[in-house]
Amino acid sequence: SYELTQPPSVSVSPGQTASITCSGDKLGNKYTSWFQQKAGQSPVVVIYQDTNRPSGIPDRFSASNSGNTATLTISGTQAMDEADYHCQAWDSSTYVVFGGGTKLTVL
Amino acid sequence: QVQLQESGPGLVKPSQTLSLTCTVSGGSISIGGYYWSWIRQHPGKGLEWIGDIYFSGGTYYNPSLKSRVSLSVDTSKNQFSLKLSSVTAADTAVYYCARDRRPAANANWFDPWGQGTLVTVSS
8 A cells, every 4th residue: 555654743943944754655756735734623735736835825835746755845934834734645546645744843 | 615514423332333424515515526535533643534425426435444434425415424334442533524626537635624523432
């Protein structure tokens, strides 16, 4: 079965750039989405189809996907960005796959 | 805008069947290009996709849960439902319903999500 791997946690100082990775076999050949989940809330999509931001998502959120790794980048990280981030991809045999999630701490 | 709301029992006994319904408001469940999904999250853990259903009844299931899962849709009520049989404590989780945007065969994302409902499996 297809698997996506994320680091359990990432820390960043306010105003700095946070990078969260998501790894999977030939992930660059698949479309990846990213979801932000704040404490006690439902997930919200912040990136879809590798690089697209839904309306209402700040432009400090961006992403890339190449090779075996997709990366979510948050530029000028703010305290409000502290949350769990989940990557997701579609695989032809497993269908929907989520990564294990990464807890972003803004110190 | 489209909103989703889960409903169903918060407590299910082991070996019984978990049943949840998701009510869609602000838009039709019968619109093309979208699947309707169930996703769960064990306490303190990541997200686990359970399955998708199209308004016409077509389904995709997580292979690891397929033998116990059944999804259905009621377009007249703008609702879709989940049944998970033979539950154990390992099925205790927050269950979310979500709209699955599916623009191509290999692309999808979930937006929006319901608020989630905690289901506890215990005697």
